[in-house]
Amino acid sequence: MFEPFHFPNTDKVAKNRIALAPMTNKQSEDDGTLGEDEYLWLTRRAQEGFGIIFTCAVHIQKDGQGWEGEMGNFDNHHIPGLTKLAEGIRKCGSLSIMQLFHGGARSPEHLILKQPWSASSHDFELKDKKIPVRGATLQDIETVKQSFVKAAIRAYHAGFDGVELHAAHGYLLHQFLSTTTNKRTDDYGGSLANRARIITEILESIRLHLPPYFLVGVRISPEDKFTYKGIDFDDSLALGELLVQSGADFLDISTWASSNPPLKYPNTVPIISWFRQRLGNQVPLFVAGEIWSGQDAIQALNAGADFVSIGKAAIGHANWPTIVQNKDAIPALPPYSVEHLRQQSLSPAFIRYMNKWKNFVQE
Numbered sequence: 001m002f003e004p005f006h007f008p009n010t011d012k013v014a015k016n017r018i019a020l021a022p023m024t025n026k027q028s029e030d031d032g033t034l035g036e037d038e039y040l041w042l043t044r045r046a047q048e049g050f051g052i053i054f055t056c057a058v059h060i061q062k063d064g065q066g067w068e069g070e071m072g073n074f075d076n077h078h079i080p081g082l083t084k085l086a087e088g089i090r091k092c093g094s095l096s097i098m099q100l101f102h103g104g105a106r107s108p109e110h111l112i113l114k115q116p117w118s119a120s121s122h123d124f125e126l127k128d129k130k131i132p133v134r135g136a137t138l139q140d141i142e143t144v145k146q147s148f149v150k151a152a153i154r155a156y157h158a159g160f161d162g163v164e165l166h167a168a169h170g171y172l173l174h175q176f177l178s179t180t181t182n183k184r185t186d187d188y189g190g191s192l193a194n195r196a197r198i199i200t201e202i203l204e205s206i207r208l209h210l211p212p213y214f215l216v217g218v219r220i221s222p223e224d225k226f227t228y229k230g231i232d233f234d235d236s237l238a239l240g241e242l243l244v245q246s247g248a249d250f251l252d253i254s255t256w257a258s259s260n261p262p263l264k265y266p267n268t269v270p271i272i273s274w275f276r277q278r279l280g281n282q283v284p285l286f287v288a289g290e291i292w293s294g295q296d297a298i299q300a301l302n303a304g305a306d307f308v309s310i311g312k313a314a315i316g317h318a319n320w321p322t323i324v325q326n327k328d329a330i331p332a333l334p335p336y337s338v339e340h341l342r343q344q345s346l347s348p349a350f351i352r353y354m355n356k357w358k359n360f361v362q363e
């Protein structure tokens, strides 16, 4: 866990195998400009020894915003804030990776002020409501691909070490991958290669526009979870190969429980081991999901991950990398008091958001 990692074909070295998972924290400004509280939350984790800092999901188009207070990267006026963040993280000796995303069907109309859109028209079910979503035109696809690429170029100029395309958790790129939300009959629907085309074209275009040492990875959900459906595990393994062929420098597998085997193949090895076996050593792998202790992390690394991405445990413990230097230490589990979370550099807005996560914040 504390061995450095050199990303192949680049000059990028992560000082350890511990990443801060991408996490929405609602601490930026209404126009997407970096907020001071978001800066403090992320740079605190860099100071405390996380080798890689992923930002939250950052919207690359106004109509892709998912939440209030979300950091944006859809206009050049965002660059000064992004530059400050990249510098703040670099000064601490960590690598910075910006997660780029579009919410698609899950971008709320009240926020984007227009009808949400997706791979195909469908009713997006949110609690007991059905939200009618429009299907993408070829122009929408062209525009959004360009927006992802421009956002990567801004991140590069701001000094980030790389970007991650968010193709997980039911957002736009995932909606294209899913056979439930993608019913297209053109080049962007049907076969896996067609459903993945929007992602592979973005990847290839970023590779064309930016130097090879700028990291570009993809986060995927390897199987169905919660309300997002239409992903087959074997397709996800094949997708991993496709993404590597299209130039991905790393894959980030979002499992929600890193020691679990796939639902399709219960009583087998953890999901990350399937990816390692399928991809060999072609590409660095990140895994996230219920990693709380040093032992959990070691188990995930032994199962095939190169990096562990720490989510909730990193919210509760800014100094998680120091705690797990004692590999038998078990950091305190939630719920956490508001005072404790304030000490971990969470603003009131982030703490209010964490109230929505069951049993995380003490009553």
Ligand SMILES: Cc1cc2nc3c(=O)[nH]c(=O)nc-3n(C[C@H](O)[C@H](O)[C@H](O)COP(=O)(O)O)c2cc1C
Pocket (backbone or CB within 6 Å): 021, 022, 023, 024, 025, 056, 057, 099, 166, 168, 169, 219, 254, 255, 256, 288, 289, 290, 291, 309, 310, 311, 312, 313, 357
């Ligand atoms: C508050 C919160 C916000 C999150 N926001 C994002 C996000 O913006 N992008 C993303 O890919 N995953 C997001 N996730 C998922 C995490 O990155 C991580 O995969 C998940 O929490 C499982 O890891 P954990 O069990 O260590 O928390 C979020 C999770 C939490 C708890």
